[in-house]
Amino acid sequence: MPKHLFAEEGPLRGTILNLEEGNDWIIGRSSDANFILDDTNVSRKHAHIFKDQNNVHIKNLSSTNPLSINGQITQEDTILQEGDKITIGNTTFVFSEENLPNLFSTKKEIPIPPPPVAKEERFNTLFEEEIEEIPIPITSDKRFLLKVISGPNAGAEFGMDINKSYTIGKDVKNSDIIFTDLSVSKKHAQITIDTKGTLYIEDLGSKNKTLLNSIPIEEKKLITPQDLITLGTSSFFIIDKEKSADTIYAPKIIKHEPVKEELIPQKEESDWKKKPIPFHFVALISAGIFTLFIVFLSFFSLFKTEEVPTIREDNTKEIEQIIKRYPAVQFAFNPTSNSLFLTGNILTTVDHKELRYALNTLYFIEKVEDNIIVDELVSKNANDNIKATEKFKNVFINSTTPGQYVLNGYLPSSKEEEELISYLNTNFPYMDRLNNQIIVESILQEQITGLLFKGGFNNLQFQLSNGEVILSGLYPKDMEKKFNELLSSINKTKGVRLVKNLAIKTGEDEARIDLSKKYTISGQASSNGQNFSIIINNQIYLLGDIVDGMKITEIKENIILLEKDGIKYKINYNQ
Numbered sequence: 001m002p003k004h005l006f007a008e009e010g011p012l013r014g015t016i017l018n019l020e021e022g023n024d025w026i027i028g029r030s031s032d033a034n035f036i037l038d039d040t041n042v043s044r045k046h047a048h049i050f051k052d053q054n055n056v057h058i059k060n061l062s063s064t065n066p067l068s069i070n071g072q073i074t075q076e077d078t079i080l081q082e083g084d085k086i087t088i089g090n091t092t093f094v095f096s097e098e099n100l101p102n103l104f105s106t107k108k109e110i111p112i113p114p115p116p117v118a119k120e121e122r123f124n125t126l127f128e129e130e131i132e133e134i135p136i137p138i139t140s141d142k143r144f145l146l147k148v149i150s151g152p153n154a155g156a157e158f159g160m161d162i163n164k165s166y167t168i169g170k171d172v173k174n175s176d177i178i179f180t181d182l183s184v185s186k187k188h189a190q191i192t193i194d195t196k197g198t199l200y201i202e203d204l205g206s207k208n209k210t211l212l213n214s215i216p217i218e219e220k221k222l223i224t225p226q227d228l229i230t231l232g233t234s235s236f237f238i239i240d241k242e243k244s245a246d247t248i249y250a251p252k253i254i255k256h257e258p259v260k261e262e263l264i265p266q267k268e269e270s271d272w273k274k275k276p277i278p279f280h281f282v283a284l285i286s287a288g289i290f291t292l293f294i295v296f297l298s299f300f301s302l303f304k305t306e307e308v309p310t311i312r313e314d315n316t317k318e319i320e321q322i323i324k325r326y327p328a329v330q331f332a333f334n335p336t337s338n339s340l341f342l343t344g345n346i347l348t349t350v351d352h353k354e355l356r357y358a359l360n361t362l363y364f365i366e367k368v369e370d371n372i373i374v375d376e377l378v379s380k381n382a383n384d385n386i387k388a389t390e391k392f393k394n395v396f397i398n399s400t401t402p403g404q405y406v407l408n409g410y411l412p413s414s415k416e417e418e419e420l421i422s423y424l425n426t427n428f429p430y431m432d433r434l435n436n437q438i439i440v441e442s443i444l445q446e447q448i449t450g451l452l453f454k455g456g457f458n459n460l461q462f463q464l465s466n467g468e469v470i471l472s473g474l475y476p477k478d479m480e481k482k483f484n485e486l487l488s489s490i491n492k493t494k495g496v497r498l499v500k501n502l503a504i505k506t507g508e509d510e511a512r513i514d515l516s517k518k519y520t521i522s523g524q525a526s527s528n529g530q531n532f533s534i535i536i537n538n539q540i541y542l543l544g545d546i547v548d549g550m551k552i553t554e555i556k557e558n559i560i561l562l563e564k565d566g567i568k569y570k571i572n573y574n575q
Contacts (some may be wrong), residue, residue, distance in 0.1 A: 003097050005054055009092030012037060012233050015183075017093070018209060018216055023046060023051040029182060030062070030427060033205055038152060038182040040373060042089035043381060044427050056080045056095070064090065064220060064377070065385050119286065144193060145244055151234030152181045160238075165192045167204070168231065172450050182230025191238075193218075199223045204269060207256055208232045243374055248550070315364050322358045328402030334463050339367040345403035348376045375399035382428055389423070394466055395438065397428075406435045410466045410495075413442045439467065439495035447493055455486040456566045459513045460503055467497035474506045512561070512570040518545075521573035524555070534560060536571070 006016040017035045019025070025034040028042040051059050059077045060066045066073050068087045069080075080086075087093075142159030148167075148497055150569040158177045158248035160166055169175035171186035179188070181233050190414055192200045202220040203210040210217050211230040223229065227450070315367035316333050319340065323331055329344040340359065346352050352374050358364060381406075382397045395409030400547040407424075411417050417438055445464050460473040469490055475483050483505070490499050533542050534555050545552050550562035550569055562569040 003085065003095075005093040005095055007091050008085070010089075011039060012091040012183075015091070015237070016156065016211065016214065019051075019056060025049045026061075029429070031182070032106075032426060035234065036183040036208060036319055037089060039089040039091060040371075043560040044385060047086075048087055058086065064381055081440075103156060142248070143197070143240065144199070145239040145241065146177060146191070146236055147239055148179075148234060148236045149180070151232070151487060153179050153234055153405065153487055160191065162193045162197050163195045165190055169204075175326070177233050179231065181232050181234045182235060185533070188231050189229075191223075197240070197242070201229060206231070271406050315362070318362055319359070319365075322355065322362075326355055329355070333365075338364055339369065341363050341369045341371070343371045345375055347372045347374075347399060347402050349374055373403075375402060376404070378430070379405065383425075386420075386426055388424075392423075395420060397434070403432060404433050404435065406437055408437050410439050410441055412440075441495075442493045444493070448490060448496075451489050451493070455482055455489075456568075457483065457486060458567045467495055468500065469496055470502060472499045472502040474504050477505045480505055513566045514572065515562075517567050519571050521560070521571065527565045536560075 002037060003019040005017040005019065007013050017025075017027070017397070022034075025048075026045055027033060027035045027037060027042075027047040027049065028045040029037060029039065029042045035043060043064060045264050046060075046062045046065075047067050048061055056557075057077050057079055060070070060075050061196050066075060066104040068074065069078055070085050071087075081495075082095065082097060085092055086095060114335040124342040125376055142161050144160040146155045146158040146160060148154055158166075161325060166176040167174065167187055168177045168179060168189045168191065170179055170181060170184050171188040171229055172178055174187060184209070185204070187204045188206040188208075189201055189210045191201075194200075199222070201210065201212065201217070201223050203217055208231070212221055212223065214230070223238065225238050225243065228235055228237055240328060245518075257432075269300050269393060275443070315335065319331060319333055323329055326344075326346055329342060329346060331343075332341040333339070334341075346355065348473055352372060355372075356368070356370070359368060376399070379397050379399055386392045386397070389558045392409075392411075395406050395407065395411065397407055411420065417440055420438070422437070424434070427436065444467075448462060448464065452462070456479070457475055460471055460475060462472070471487075471490075487499060487501060488557070490496060496521045519536050520538075521534060521536060522538060531556065533540055534552075535541075536547060541552055541554055543555055551562040552560060553563050558573060560571040562571070
C-alpha cells in the first residue's frame with residue numbers, strides 16, 4: 001500500500017505528500033525542498049523524511065518552530081506509525097499506509113446535474129429534485145475556462161482555446177498560466193487541447209507531482225470537465241462553455257412520502273356533471289365570497305404604500321482607522337460574509353498581536369484570513385540559517401521598514417560576499433527587497449592604507465577587525481594637525497565603527513622610518529664643522545644626492561636624513 005502524509009487540518013488541508021517514489025525527502029518553504037509548503041510558519045527546511053528498510057523516519061530541522069508528533073514537540077529521529085499526526089507549521093498531517101484518500105472528501109464537490117427526467121416519470125419516485133443554480137462567473141470569451149477553487153489563486157479564471165497547449169507554473173516568463181503558489185514548480189504541468197476540443201494533462205517533472213482526482217499521474221492523461229486537478233496546494237477544474245451542461249448545478253433533494261397505492265380505496269366512477277348542486281351549498285358559497293370581499297377591502301384600507309429605504313452600514317471606515325497605523329498592511333472586507341482578508345508586512349510580533357486585538361473589538365467581523373508577513377520572524381529565520389555557516393557569522397539581516405530588509409556585517413573578501421549572495425538567492429525569498437550593506441574588509445583596508453599614504457604617515461601601522469581600526473607607531477610633533485585630520489578621515493570612512501589611536505607623537509627624527517639595518521656607513525667628510533659627504537655601502541654621496549630613489553636632505557653627526565614622495569627616512573651610524 002502507498003505510504004503518504006495527508007493534510008488533515010490547517011491551511012494546506014487536502015494536500016498529499018506521496019512517500020512511494022524515492023527514499024529521502026526535505027519538507028519546507030524553500031524552492032529546492034522536495035515537498036514545498038506555502039505557509040509562513042514553515043521554515044525553509046523544516047523536516048527530513050527518509051526510509052530505512054520497511055520504516056519511515058522523520059527528523060525536525062527547524063529551530064524556530066519545531067514539528068510535533070501526536071502533540072509532542074520532538075527533535076529526535078522518530079519512526080512513523082500508522083495514524084501518527086505530524087504538525088508542520090499550521091498544518092497537521094496524518095501518516096498512513098492505506099490507499100491514498102480521495103481529495104473530493106476534503107474539498108467542496110460541485111456535482112453536475114443528471115440528465116433531465118420526464119415529468120410523469122419523476123413523480124413515480126420517492127424523491128423530487130429541485131435544481132438550484134450556482135452561478136460561476138465566466139469572464140473569458142475562450143471556449144474553455146480553467147477555474148481555480150483552492151490555494152493562493154482561489155477564484156482565478158484562465159481562458160483557453162482549442163488546438164493549443166498551456167504551461168502552468170509560477171515562472172512568469174515561461175508559463176502561460178501563472179500560479180503564485182510556492183508549492184507549484186516553475187514549470188509544473190501542461191494542458192493540451194486538440195482540434196476536436198479533447199483535453200489532456202501531463203506533469204513536467206514537478207517536485208510535488210500533478211494529481212488527477214487525487215491520484216499522481218506519470219504520463220499524459222485525458223481529462224474531462226468533471227475531473228479535479230491538483231498542483232501542490234492549488235486545485236482547479238475545466239469548464240467547457242460549448243457543452244450542454246455549461247452551468248454547474250447543485251441538486252437540492254426534497255423528500256416526499258411514498259404513496260402506497262394498494263391502501264387507496266377504488267371508487268366507482270360517476271358522471272358528476274349530471275348530478276344537481278344542492279341549493280344550500282350554492283347559498284353557502286355566495287355568502288363566503290361576499291365575506292372575503294369585505295375583509296379584503298378592510299385589510300388594504302389599513303395600509304398606505306410607501307417605499308422603505310434600505311440602509312447598508314459601511315464598516316470599512318472603522319477597519320481603515322485601525323489599519324492606517326500599519327502602512328504596509330492592506331485589507332479587503334466582504335460585507336456579505338463579514339469576512340476580512342489581510343495581507344502585507346508588519347515589523348514585529350508585538351505589532352501583529354496589537355493589530356489582531358484591535359480588529360477583534362469590531363463586532364461585525366466574523367472571520368479573518370490573515371496572510372500578513374511578520375518581518376521580525378523572517379529576519380530571525382534567515383539569521384539562524386546564515387549563522388549556521390562559520391564564515392558568515394559576522395553577517396545578519398534586519399528590517400527597520402515594513403517589507404524592506406537590510407543585509408549588514410563584515411566579510412574578509414569579495415569571494416565570501418559572492419558566496420553569501422548565492423546562498424541567499426536560494427534560501428531567502430525576498431531578495432528583491434534586500435538592501436546589501438555588507439562591508440568587505442579587504443577593500444576597507446586598501447582605503448585606510450591610501451589615507452595613511454596621502455597624509456604622509458606610511459610609518460604608522462594599523463589593524464582592522466569588524467570595523468574597528470587600531471593605529472600604532474610614531475609621528476612627528478610638527479605633523480599633529482595633519483594627524484588629527486587623518487583620524488577624522490578614517491572615522492568618516494564607510495564601514496569604520498571605531499578608531500583606537502595608539503600612535504605616539506615624537507621628534508621629527510624619531511618618527512622617521514629607520515633604514516639603518518639596510519645600509520652600512522663607512523666614512524664621512526666635513527668642512528667648517530658641517531658634514532657634506534658620506535660613504536654609504538662603499539659609495540660616496542653628497543648632500544642632495546639620490547640613494548635608491550631617496551634624496552639626502554641632511555647629513556648630521558650620527559644620522560642621515562632622507563626623503564621620497566613626502567615620506568621621511570633615516571640611517572643611524574656611529575652607534
